[in-house]
Amino acid sequence: MPVRNPEDWTLAQGKAGGNGTIIRALARVPMAEQRAARPVLVSITWAYDGEATGGMPPRPVYDRIEGFENVLFAALDEGDWATEAAAITGNGARQWRFYTANAEDFIDRFTKALAGETIYPIELEAVDDPEWQGLRDVQPKG
Numbered sequence: 001m002p003v004r005n006p007e008d009w010t011l012a013q014g015k016a017g018g019n020g021t022i023i024r025a026l027a028r029v030p031m032a033e034q035r036a037a038r039p040v041l042v043s044i045t046w047a048y049d050g051e052a053t054g055g056m057p058p059r060p061v062y063d064r065i066e067g068f069e070n071v072l073f074a075a076l077d078e079g080d081w082a083t084e085a086a087a088i089t090g091n092g093a094r095q096w097r098f099y100t101a102n103a104e105d106f107i108d109r110f111t112k113a114l115a116g117e118t119i120y121p122i123e124l125e126a127v128d129d130p131e132w133q134g135l136r137d138v139q140p141k142g
Contacts, residue, residue, distance in 0.1 A: 012140055019055025021090030025138045030083070038083055038099040041129035042106050046122045050092040057094065065094055068120050072096075075113030082106055085135040097134050 010027045013020065029035070046068070048061045057065055076082055082100040100106040103126035114120070 010140060012138075017055070017091050019050070019091050021055070021088065023086060023088050023138050025086040026084075026135055027139075029132050029135055029139075034083075035099075035130060035132050038101050039128060039130035040100050040103050040106070040126055041085075041132075041134040042082065042098045042100055042103060042124060042126045043134070044096045044098070044122050044124050045093055046095075046120065047093045048121075050090075055090045055092055057089070064118075064120070068117075068122075069096075071117055072110070072113060075109065079109060081109045085132065086138045088138060097138075099129070099132060099135075 008027055010023075010025055012023045012025070014023075015021065046065060048057050050056055050058070052058070056062075073084070076084070082098040084096065085099055086095075086097040088095045088097075098106070106126070107124065110124070
């Protein structure tokens with residue numbers, strides 16, 4: 001995983017649906033011009049069976065998730081084609097939220113980054129979100 005400046009991130013733990021949840025999110029919403037440059041929210045969701053582990057990924061799944069994240073973030077660091085905004089883990093899924101300029105370009109670069117990798121059990125969804133509400137929704141309040 002790339003090195004992050006801890007001051008740029010917030011980490012929150014809580015309960016959702018009776019299970020533990022961990023949220024890693026940017027501490028601040030970027031300035032308007034930065035948001036305007038990347039108005040598309042791409043969510044990547046990896047569902048897993050977390051029933052026996054309180055909603056968290058079992059160790060073998062966690063290890064695969066970390067491997068996926070390492071490959072993805074290495075490609076992002078190399079090309080700067082998206083901004084990671086948040087990662088939510090719990091209730092049988094990890095979801096990453098990225099902001100990008102264009103969904104098709106994101107998917108193309110994402111596909112190239114994962115070429116030759118194992119097939120991961122993920123789903124992608126892209127929506128217009130120029131105000132970065134997908135980040136605001138997971139930031140701690142007050």
